[in-house]
Amino acid sequence: MDVFLQQITNALVLGGAYVLVTLGLFLIFSVLDIPNFAHGEMYALGAYLQYLFVVQIGLPFFVALVLAMAGTAVVGVIMERAVFQRLRRVGLFPILISSLALAIILQQVISLIWGTNPVTVPQPVGGVLEIGSIRISAYRLIIVVLVLLTAGAVAWLVYRSGFGKRLRALAENRDLAQLAGVKVGLIGTLTFALGSALAGLAGGLLSAAAPMNPYMGFHPMLVAFVILVVVGSGGRLGAAVIGGFTVAVLETLTAGYISNALRTAVVFAALVVFLILRPEGAVRGVTAERARL
Amino acid sequence: MSPSQLAQRTRGPKVRHEGNSKSAPPSPWAGRWRRGSPLWFRVPLAIAIPVVALLVAPELKNSSLHLYTEIGIWAAVAVSLHLVLGFAGQLSLASGAFLTLGAYIGARATGFWHWPGLLTVAVTAVAALVLALAISVVIFRARGLHFALLTAGISLVAFGVIVNWQSVTGGSGGMSTGGPLSEGGAPGPLTLGPIEIDSAEQYFVAQAVLLSALLLGISILMRRKTGESWKAIREDDVLAASVGVNVPREKQIAFVLSSVLIALIGVFHAHWVGFVSPESYSFAKASFEPVAMIMIGGIGTIFGPVIGAAVVVGLPEMLRDADEASVLIYGILLLLVVMVAPRGFLGLVKSGLALLLSLGSRRRAPADDEGAGPPPEPSESGPSQLAGKTS
Amino acid sequence: MTAPTALLAADDISVRFGGLQALSNVSLTVEPHSTVGLIGPNGAGKTTLINVLSGLAAPTSGRLLWKGEAVRKWRLGIAARHGVARTFQATRVFGGLSTRENVLVAALNAKRDVDVESILEIVELDHRQDVVASELPFGEARRLGVALALATGPEVLLLDEPGAGLTGHDLTALGASIQRVCAEGVAVLLVDHNMRFVMGTADRVVVMESGTVIARGTPSEVQVDPLVLNAYLGRRTVGA
Numbered sequence: 001m002d003v004f005l006q007q008i009t010n011a012l013v014l015g016g017a018y019v020l021v022t023l024g025l026f027l028i029f030s031v032l033d034i035p036n037f038a039h040g041e042m043y044a045l046g047a048y049l050q051y052l053f054v055v056q057i058g059l060p061f062f063v064a065l066v067l068a069m070a071g072t073a074v075v076g077v078i079m080e081r082a083v084f085q086r087l088r089r090v091g092l093f094p095i096l097i098s099s100l101a102l103a104i105i106l107q108q109v110i111s112l113i114w115g116t117n118p119v120t121v122p123q124p125v126g127g128v129l130e131i132g133s134i135r136i137s138a139y140r141l142i143i144v145v146l147v148l149l150t151a152g153a154v155a156w157l158v159y160r161s162g163f164g165k166r167l168r169a170l171a172e173n174r175d176l177a178q179l180a181g182v183k184v185g186l187i188g189t190l191t192f193a194l195g196s197a198l199a200g201l202a203g204g205l206l207s208a209a210a211p212m213n214p215y216m217g218f219h220p221m222l223v224a225f226v227i228l229v230v231v232g233s234g235g236r237l238g239a240a241v242i243g244g245f246t247v248a249v250l251e252t253l254t255a256g257y258i259s260n261a262l263r264t265a266v267v268f269a270a271l272v273v274f275l276i277l278r279p280e281g282a283v284r285g286v287t288a289e290r291a292r293l
Numbered sequence: 294m295s296p297s298q299l300a301q302r303t304r305g306p307k308v309r310h311e312g313n314s315k316s317a318p319p320s321p322w323a324g325r326w327r328r329g330s331p332l333w334f335r336v337p338l339a340i341a342i343p344v345v346a347l348l349v350a351p352e353l354k355n356s357s358l359h360l361y362t363e364i365g366i367w368a369a370v371a372v373s374l375h376l377v378l379g380f381a382g383q384l385s386l387a388s389g390a391f392l393t394l395g396a397y398i399g400a401r402a403t404g405f406w407h408w409p410g411l412l413t414v415a416v417t418a419v420a421a422l423v424l425a426l427a428i429s430v431v432i433f434r435a436r437g438l439h440f441a442l443l444t445a446g447i448s449l450v451a452f453g454v455i456v457n458w459q460s461v462t463g464g465s466g467g468m469s470t471g472g473p474l475s476e477g478g479a480p481g482p483l484t485l486g487p488i489e490i491d492s493a494e495q496y497f498v499a500q501a502v503l504l505s506a507l508l509l510g511i512s513i514l515m516r517r518k519t520g521e522s523w524k525a526i527r528e529d530d531v532l533a534a535s536v537g538v539n540v541p542r543e544k545q546i547a548f549v550l551s552s553v554l555i556a557l558i559g560v561f562h563a564h565w566v567g568f569v570s571p572e573s574y575s576f577a578k579a580s581f582e583p584v585a586m587i588m589i590g591g592i593g594t595i596f597g598p599v600i601g602a603a604v605v606v607g608l609p610e611m612l613r614d615a616d617e618a619s620v621l622i623y624g625i626l627l628l629l630v631v632m633v634a635p636r637g638f639l640g641l642v643k644s645g646l647a648l649l650l651s652l653g654s655r656r657r658a659p660a661d662d663e664g665a666g667p668p669p670e671p672s673e674s675g676p677s678q679l680a681g682k683t684s
Numbered sequence: 685m686t687a688p689t690a691l692l693a694a695d696d697i698s699v700r701f702g703g704l705q706a707l708s709n710v711s712l713t714v715e716p717h718s719t720v721g722l723i724g725p726n727g728a729g730k731t732t733l734i735n736v737l738s739g740l741a742a743p744t745s746g747r748l749l750w751k752g753e754a755v756r757k758w759r760l761g762i763a764a765r766h767g768v769a770r771t772f773q774a775t776r777v778f779g780g781l782s783t784r785e786n787v788l789v790a791a792l793n794a795k796r797d798v799d800v801e802s803i804l805e806i807v808e809l810d811h812r813q814d815v816v817a818s819e820l821p822f823g824e825a826r827r828l829g830v831a832l833a834l835a836t837g838p839e840v841l842l843l844d845e846p847g848a849g850l851t852g853h854d855l856t857a858l859g860a861s862i863q864r865v866c867a868e869g870v871a872v873l874l875v876d877h878n879m880r881f882v883m884g885t886a887d888r889v890v891v892m893e894s895g896t897v898i899a900r901g902t903p904s905e906v907q908v909d910p911l912v913l914n915a916y917l918g919r920r921t922v923g924a
Contacts, residue, residue, distance in 0.1 A: 035438045035441075083628070083632065086632060087631070087632065090635070092437045092438065093382075093384060094631045094632075094635060096384050096437075096438065096441055097384070097584065097588055097627070097631050098627075098628055098631045098632065100581060100584070100627075101585070101624050101625075101627040101628040101631065102624075102628065104577075104581075104620065104621075104624035104627075105621060105624040105625055105628065108618075108620050108621035108624060109621065111617075112617065112618065112621065218576075222445070222449070225442055226442075229438075229439060229442060259457065262453060262457055264449065264453055265449070265450050265452075265453025265454065265457070268446040268449045268450050268453070269446075269450050271442065271443075271446045272443060272446045272447060272450060275431075275435055275439055275442070275443045275446070276431045276443075293530060293531065293533075293534035293540040293541055293759060293760050293761055518792055521788075521789055521792060522789075522792065524778075524780075524781070524789070525778055525781075525789045527780075528778040528779055528780050528781065529776055529777075529778060529779075531740075531760065531776070532772075532776040532777070532778065532832070533778075533789075534759070534760035534761040534764065535738065535760050535761075535764055535769070535770055535772075535776075535832075535833075536764055536769070536789065536790035536792075536793065536832055536833075536835070536836050537761065537764035537765045537790070537792070537793030537794065537836050538761060538764075538789075538792065538793060539761050539765070539793075540760075540761055541761070593780070
């Protein structure tokens with residue numbers, strides 16, 4: 001049992017990363033209808049920017065974290081304005097391909113600048129805590145706390161603030177929102193920035209928890225998409241949070257009890273099975289247009 | 294009224310059909326350029342290319358042979374994948390799974406079980422057929438993003454299986470077509486009946502034969518009812534269904550055919566390299582790159598993917614020292630294509646030609662221009678078979 | 685009890701999407717050599733009914749009958765191959781193909797021999813055969829949509845607001861084409877907001893409101909039906 005609890009504890013940090021990345025993707029997809037395959041690169045970028053600011057420049061950890069978030073937000077905005085806004089009207093296919101292209105580009109830029117060897121960022125806080133029979137490093141605990149606080153802040157922002165109201169209006173019906181006076185372009189861009197920043201935050205936090213490499217964004221991005229599909233883009237944010245932790249636990253337990261190499265395959269096998277059973281994904285509300293051809 | 298008469302008419306008062314109609318007449322060449330070169334041009338071409346390859350092979354350096362063979366193999370993958378992407382119109386990222394299937398069956402069959410090549414090919418074809426049929430029953434109920442994710446998931450699961458099933462696949466270390474590494478086998482040749490393909494030159498010629506045959510086969514297929522249905526589905530699958538096209542079945546046919554072809558190419562690739570490992574068929578390399586090739590070369594055309602393959606595979610070669618930047622460059626290229634030239638390289642060429650020719654006809658180009666233009670772009674075929682069908 | 689001559693019949697069809705009841709117990713028949721006009725205010729369920737009849741939407745309850753027999757599996761493609769053709773409210777054509785190629789594709793799976801030339805003539809696009817469909821102006825594209833439906837050699841033709849956006853001569857010509865097609869034995873179901881157009885073209889009219897049928901009869905009967913007048917009171921759309 002102790003081992004089991006320890007496994008769960010280990011999964012919390014991973015879960016935290018998944019939660020933030022998924023929240024970011026959720027916001028972007030629900031509001032803008034953009035399946036952004038480059039979202040994972042925001043995670044990687046966040047980690048590398050953290051490395052840049054802390055290790056290469058020498059700033060304090062949490063200052064660097066804020067800068068890393070800002071950095072990813074800026075890159076996100078550039079992507080949104082330069083690419084996605086233009087392709088909105090063209091169709092889904094170009095958006096899918098262009099986001100894949102952006103992912104490749106970002107990945108390559110990162111590996112060209114920082115190389116492909118794994119690097120880490122030193123933890124800002126040392127020490128290990130013992131709660132009952134479970135051991136958790138202080139820093140990892142901080143990560144989990146920060147993730148929960150952030151998720152709470154995002155929830156407050158989306159469900160309780162004026163910005164959130166506009167955001168939800170945009171998500172529900174873009175044209176109506178526009179008619180009602182919502183500045184859809186601006187809100188869309190801000191949402192994209194926020195979503196990217198969340199992924200960047202995850203990357204920045206995890207940079208001190210595990211070694212990073214330029215390809216690190218791929219897996220969290222796919223996990224986020226799995227959760228998005230299963231929960232449905234109209235779902236409440238809470239489901240994304242639960243989803244993130246669930247997948248992390250699933251992966252960690254698979255790695256621990258079955259085989260480390262199977263952890264990814266299990267998640268995707270689950271996605272495949274889910275989509276086979278429910279090809280429209282998790283549908284909410286009125287009707288899914290299942291084209292019956 | 295013939296198009297050329299119509300063209301002449303516009304020099305006078307504009308012909309009005311609707312209050313808001315466009316007054317410019319269609320270029321007399323417009324339809325012709327879309328249809329591409331006729332079959333009597335393509336058949337000899339398909340024969341000529343392997344012959345040329347045969348003649349040229351001894352003159353080429355090993356590095357050139359290697360490059361051209363690699364381009365040819367990936368071109369074949371892209372052309373096959375295009376059946377799904379370009380015609381069924383869905384973003385399939387499943388090519389990695391089938392390449393892997395073929396490659397590993399090929400490696401295992403030749404290296405461990407010592408099967409004759411024809412048996413390996415037959416078994417691979419059947420395995421791919423069964424797998425593709427099973428998958429196709431379910432995947433087409435999903436569309437758009439879900440379809441892309443589902444097919445991506447299939448490729449990733451295949452990758453996971455390969456890495457984990459160490460006893461059969463050699464895990465991340467991979468295995469050689471020459472048998473267990475412990476026995477020190479050199480890569481085994483690909484024996485197809487009386488033909489043994491072993492040297493770089495032989496692979497080069499074989500690849501030329503295969504690619505030409507594939508392109509010719511698809512050219513023929515596109516002129517038949519299946520091909521016409523596919524083009525309609527690509528334009529608008531709901532509309533196609535409403536006019537009686539059996540959309541689910543046609544998509545399934547495209548997917549199964551594409552997957553079987555890709556698996557067979559996997560067999561070839563494995564033997565050519567002599568070694569298979571999960572990294573050679575990673576998601577990026579085996580599932581995403583073929584998509585990039587199709588987009589860059591020109592989606593919706595038969596030869597577009599070939600051009601795309603030449604660009605993507607050839608880029609590192611052309612860049613020499615800067616070849617780490619090659620992936621970045623083709624990523625940027627892909628992005629530019631999607632945003633600026635969605636029909637890819639061939640699309641640009643065709644639009645440019647059509648524009649030039651329509652300008653020429655409007656100005657009533659002098660006689661020596663007629664027929665002296667550039668040779669017709671080999672591209673998607675038109676409904677030539679249909680012309681005779683309906684009264 | 686459906687009339688023995690009815691080609692396509694909706695028998696007590698209801699459609700529910702999530703919380704929205706789009707159709708409630710709707711029954712309707714389409715018979716050869718006749719044109720049925722389907723009218724009603726916005727949201728009446730007319731397009732939903734066409735979607736059910738053409739196989740694009742599935743009824744939550746009730747059944748569809750083809751030539752008197754209940755159909756088990758009814759999809760867009762299956763319906764088309766049986767002989768049920770339709771147009772779409774938002775014009776759909778194969779943009780990358782020429783006008784002629786569009787019609788040829790539609791004729792690929794036709795139940796009977798189709799004369800592509802004469803179809804192009806009926807919709808007055810015979811002089812525009814080589815124009816790429818995406819370059820056709822609105823009115824011509826709309827006519828091409830009708831041509832596509834005709835090219836499948838249908839026995840039943842479902843027209844979803846074919847006249848939308850057309851005026852004057854074009855509209856009259858469309859009405860004449862519909863009557864021609866009908867005279868050749870095709871059963872036509874016509875949905876449109878243009879009252880004058882529908883009343884002038886249809887033999888029978890069915891009036892819907894909020895997902896149910898509120899009146900049936902000849903155009904003159906329906907025009908004086910108090911329920912119909914009530915449904916349209918204040919919202920009458922005068923023929924364009």
